[in-house]
Amino acid sequence: MGRCFSSPTIKNKKYGNYNQNFTLYDLNWSYSRINDRNVKKLVKSINQCELVTKFDLNLSFNQITAAGAIKLGESLGQQLKLLEFSLNLEKNQIGDDGALKIGEGIAQCFNLTSFALNIVYNQISKYGIANIGQAISLCKNLQRFVLNLDYNQIEDEGVSYLAKGISKCKFLKYFAMTLKNSNLSDESAQKISKAIQELPTLRSFELNLKYNMIFNLKNHDKKYQKILRLVNYKLTA
Incomplete structure (x- = not known):
């Protein structure tokens, strides 16, 4: 049974009075029946956090489709100060369109030193993974990189994009x-x-x-x- 939807719990590691002062965004909503409409609300909260340097978001085993992933990708593209980023979307349905947009968002985070992405079981093909490979190539300061792509249809061509980026x-x-x-x-x-x-x-x-x-x-x-x-x-x- 999934948990009911509720407001996000955000850990503030730089004690301030406003979201804009947060340096750590840490949220676990796995198995919570989260859908695209909920993600839209979440993105509004993320967009207020202008000083975030560490982003840890777990949305695994929910009901997020490409529409929700596109909103997440657009929001990530605004987090230009990010140094550490972890996103878990295992067992959703983001597909190629969602993966492409997340890749575009990551590509804006030039200062990343740590990057972890879990998109297991998301109906992603070589087309969806292309932007993620390109995004990795732009994150030239990366020191730690974790990518879980199990049970998608990446194929050899998709791995080519990833290998080039790495x-x-x-x-x-x-x-x-x-x-x-x-x-x-x-x-x-x-x-x-x-x-x-x-x-x-x-x-x-x-x-x-x-x-x-x-x-x-x-x-x-x-x-x-x-x-x-x-x-x-x-x-x-």
Whole structure:
């Protein structure tokens, strides 16, 4: 049973009298029967927080569609001071249009150092993931990056967009991505491995490609094997 909708609970880490003084926006509305209309109300609250540097929003297992995700993306695009961002939309129905708009919003957050996005089970294809890949490439200060895309239809072409974006994050230290059951082949594993080779500061990564058509995940060239010896890693296929 989901919880009834209520006003957002926001943690204020910079004690002030107005939303504009908040530096941390931390909200958990998972399993709460949240729909697009509720998201519209939430966005009004987010838009008042002009000084937010850390954004943690959990809206997993709700009833949010592309319309709600578009509103979220537009709001994120206004949070220009963000340093840390985490958004959980697992098991909604945002689709490609919603993913595209969220990508556009993230692309405006140039100062991000930590980025985590969970969009598992959201009917997203390679078209929807394209903007997210481009957004990652613009966040050049990223040090920590987590992306959960399980049970979508990303395909090898979608992974190409992601790999290209990841390779631009030259300060990345930690990287984790899950792509279970995403209609991928060995080509995707190769593209991700090449992207990893472009990350000179990387010290730890996790990659989960279970339930795809991956057969040669660990059989890469000597340069890649050298990279693996330099970092803590976990590969699953």
